[in-house]
Amino acid sequence: MTTPNLSVEIAGIKLRNPVMTASGTFGYGAEFAPYMSLEKIGAIVTKGLSMKPKAGNPTPRIVETPGGMLNAIGLQNVGIEAFKAEKVPFLRTIATPVIVNLYGNTLEEYGELTEIIDTIPEVAGIEVNISCPNVKQGGIVFGTDPKAAFEVVSLVRESTLKPVIVKLSPNVTDVVVMAQACVDAGADALSLINTLTGMAIDLQKRRPILANITGGLSGPAIKPVALRMVWQVAKAVQVPLIGIGGIMTATDALEFILAGATAVQVGTANFLDPSAAATIAAGIEEWLVANGVSDIRDLIGALKTDR
Numbered sequence: 371m372t373t374p375n376l377s378v379e380i381a382g383i384k385l386r387n388p389v390m391t392a393s394g395t396f397g398y399g400a401e402f403a404p405y406m407s408l409e410k411i412g413a414i415v416t417k418g419l420s421m422k423p424k425a426g427n428p429t430p431r432i433v434e435t436p437g438g439m440l441n442a443i444g445l446q447n448v449g450i451e452a453f454k455a456e457k458v459p460f461l462r463t464i465a466t467p468v469i470v471n472l473y474g475n476t477l478e479e480y481g482e483l484t485e486i487i488d489t490i491p492e493v494a495g496i497e498v499n500i501s502c503p504n505v506k507q508g509g510i511v512f513g514t515d516p517k518a519a520f521e522v523v524s525l526v527r528e529s530t531l532k533p534v535i536v537k538l539s540p541n542v543t544d545v546v547v548m549a550q551a552c553v554d555a556g557a558d559a560l561s562l563i564n565t566l567t568g569m570a571i572d573l574q575k576r577r578p579i580l581a582n583i584t585g586g587l588s589g590p591a592i593k594p595v596a597l598r599m600v601w602q603v604a605k606a607v608q609v610p611l612i613g614i615g616g617i618m619t620a621t622d623a624l625e626f627i628l629a630g631a632t633a634v635q636v637g638t639a640n641f642l643d644p645s646a647a648a649t650i651a652a653g654i655e656e657w658l659v660a661n662g663v664s665d666i667r668d669l670i671g672a673l674k675t676d677r
């Protein structure tokens with residue numbers, strides 16, 4: 371068989387393959403260049419950016435749990451000005467689309483930040499984090515109330531000509547309601563899911579392990595939840611979806627694509643193997659060849675649910 375087509379498109383962003391890196395697990399891209407060719411993956415999503423630099427939460431802020439990890443980083447980041455001055459020059463040198471993940475502490479900050487990012491030509495698209503469970507302001511408030519989500523996404527949509535991807539929280543009763551609100555507000559694509567709120571306890575100390583007490587659960591433990599949410603949202607909206615949650619192998623990624631995702635993001639796997647995303651992309655190609663599938667797009671949403 372000839373080489374299969376792996377390229378997909380998310381809201382006008384052309385990806386050579388459907389594997390992206392998940393925000394917060396891949397720095398700003400350059401940190402991972404020593405471990406793999408960044409040109410082997412579809413896109414890079416940066417650590418979530420805010421207007422001002424942010425130190426994040428006190429430590430300990432990461433703990434391993436069965437089947438995953440809990441983090442309460444608290445959106446530590448360099449801030450938009452340092453991103454422009456220190457990170458963009460490297461990103462300019464790679465032929466892989468860069469998607470900037472952003473969050474605001476207030477509605478207005480989401481708008482202002484988007485206007486600044488709109489002026490950076492190296493940024494292919496914006497992923498709006500309305501779903502961080504680890505910060506008091508912003509984040510989760512917008513991610514759990516459909517009215518607030520509609521407002522913030524509308525403002526971001528008005529503030530840029532770049533594609534707008536909205537990242538959804540799983541910490542809601544009905545993810546479809548949130549997805550619909552974001553699409554109604556003009557989201558070009560949705561990524562799901564962010565982490566699930568959890569906690570870990572040290573019995574001897576009788577204390578929570580994380581200084582923040584609770585954190586966001588990621589990794590294989592959340593994959594079934596993420597698959598279910600991608601499948602539900604795919605049936606309800608027309609925009610492309612990016613599936614995230616416990617993707618460790620090419621098989622995991624392909625399952626998300628069958629459930630309705632056009633692309634996927636790899637997060638926790640990067641901590642185990644910094645070249646995981648490239649390995650997963652290569653594995654998808656191998657699977658397509660072995661199974662006689664000539665185009666990855668034929669698998670998007672191709673899950674059979676009839677009995």
Ligand SMILES: Cc1cc2nc3c(=O)[nH]c(=O)nc-3n(C[C@H](O)[C@H](O)[C@H](O)COP(=O)(O)O)c2cc1C
Pocket residue numbers: 392393394395417418441443445471499502537563564565587588589590592614615616617635636637638639
């Ligand atoms: C250490 C860490 C930091 C994260 N930081 C962000 C962030 O800044 N913005 C965001 O939208 N998601 C963030 N996430 C969530 C991931 O992008 C991803 O949605 C989640 O980890 C689920 O995918 P996984 O199971 O493959 O890790 C973070 C996750 C981890 C583990």
